[in-house]
Amino acid sequence: MADMLELVGRELRQLEATQTFKIEVPLGSAQDAVVRVNGRKVVMLASNNYLGLSNHPEVRSAAIRGIREYGYGVASVRFICGTQDIHLKLEKKIAKFLGMEDAILFSSCWAANEAFFASLTNEKMGMEAYRDVIYSDRLNHASIIDGQRLCRAETCDRKIYRHGDVDDLVRQLEEDRGKDYRLRIIATDGVFSMEGDLAPLDSLAGVAREFGATLFVDDSHGVGVCGRGGRGTPEAKGVHGRIDVLTGTLGKAIGGAAGGYISGRKDLVSFMRQKARTYIFSNSLPPSIVFGATSAFNLLTRDRSIVARLRRNTAYFRKEIATLGYAILAGDHPIVPIMLGEAAAAQEMSRELLKAGVYIRGLWFPVVPKGEARLRAQISAALSLKDIDRALGAFEKVGRRMNVR
Numbered sequence: 001m002a003d004m005l006e007l008v009g010r011e012l013r014q015l016e017a018t019q020t021f022k023i024e025v026p027l028g029s030a031q032d033a034v035v036r037v038n039g040r041k042v043v044m045l046a047s048n049n050y051l052g053l054s055n056h057p058e059v060r061s062a063a064i065r066g067i068r069e070y071g072y073g074v075a076s077v078r079f080i081c082g083t084q085d086i087h088l089k090l091e092k093k094i095a096k097f098l099g100m101e102d103a104i105l106f107s108s109c110w111a112a113n114e115a116f117f118a119s120l121t122n123e124k125m126g127m128e129a130y131r132d133v134i135y136s137d138r139l140n141h142a143s144i145i146d147g148q149r150l151c152r153a154e155t156c157d158r159k160i161y162r163h164g165d166v167d168d169l170v171r172q173l174e175e176d177r178g179k180d181y182r183l184r185i186i187a188t189d190g191v192f193s194m195e196g197d198l199a200p201l202d203s204l205a206g207v208a209r210e211f212g213a214t215l216f217v218d219d220s221h222g223v224g225v226c227g228r229g230g231r232g233t234p235e236a237k238g239v240h241g242r243i244d245v246l247t248g249t250l251g252k253a254i255g256g257a258a259g260g261y262i263s264g265r266k267d268l269v270s271f272m273r274q275k276a277r278t279y280i281f282s283n284s285l286p287p288s289i290v291f292g293a294t295s296a297f298n299l300l301t302r303d304r305s306i307v308a309r310l311r312r313n314t315a316y317f318r319k320e321i322a323t324l325g326y327a328i329l330a331g332d333h334p335i336v337p338i339m340l341g342e343a344a345a346a347q348e349m350s351r352e353l354l355k356a357g358v359y360i361r362g363l364w365f366p367v368v369p370k371g372e373a374r375l376r377a378q379i380s381a382a383l384s385l386k387d388i389d390r391a392l393g394a395f396e397k398v399g400r401r402m403n404v405r
Contacts, residue, residue, distance in 0.1 A: 046359050070291075120185075135172060138162055173207070339372065
């Protein structure tokens, strides 16, 4: 029998040899447009803090008020004694914002996604013999993939369709039209986090109706970002309120702390309260996060200029980084993939840019396909044009020195 530490040590040495070992760079400040690293101020281009609300004074004040009025934590799961009235109010606010009937809070969107797939497909619901099927976009987030892995193979088929390819999805649905599936679920990200492209939800909604399927969308990188009012990818694609199931996070644009949700029909949400293991057996969100997220939604609803500023910053950065000669993936989302090819190049450029005053991280296999390593720039409404120009100056300097443009 192999020794555990010998095995993991060998794997760690392999990661270091191939320059794919992940290194954590600690911040010495709050998350913001400009952060402190080793005592130096650097421009942040690696955060999901799209609206700049992670360190917004109103959100911070609300979080402090949550502790003062409701305490530090609940010390319980929801169904025992962990439901405070503020949890119910936030769930109603989320549902209204998204144009859905109801919503349920989780500790994270990862927990929400695991709950959705496993709770539905693993429950007999009065049927001794049944089979379900899930059609999943090839580039879906790891939480969707892991959620589907929890579905029992003996009762659930899992199929992959080509990324964003509605025709390939329809072909598979047509092939399965005569099969006696209990549930048909189409699963997709709203915004794909490695590419920054949006799922064709307008077409997918029509396909789901035609084939009697449930359309599931994880809009973690869309809520607060996409659409005129920041209501997410469904708003951007003209199908706001017409998606069957929307999951998302409070840990990105909506304050950037923690927490996730499932939103949909009232009966679906009620079912999740009864059956979702990651809900039933996990502590409730602490009051500080509930208050902070509520404040973030209030800000987003009240002040549309935040989303407009994010759009302006994104358009400016995309235009100027391309002008410098960098290859980026087309789009208009604040995720801007800067393509470099090899993992070593992404690692080295990330290090050199940090020295030059820009915090950005490289991504490589298995997070992205081999040969498609990249830097993932993420633009924030908190950035000033001066901050963006400073970052662009560093890209110009480092890119010329490394000859990567």
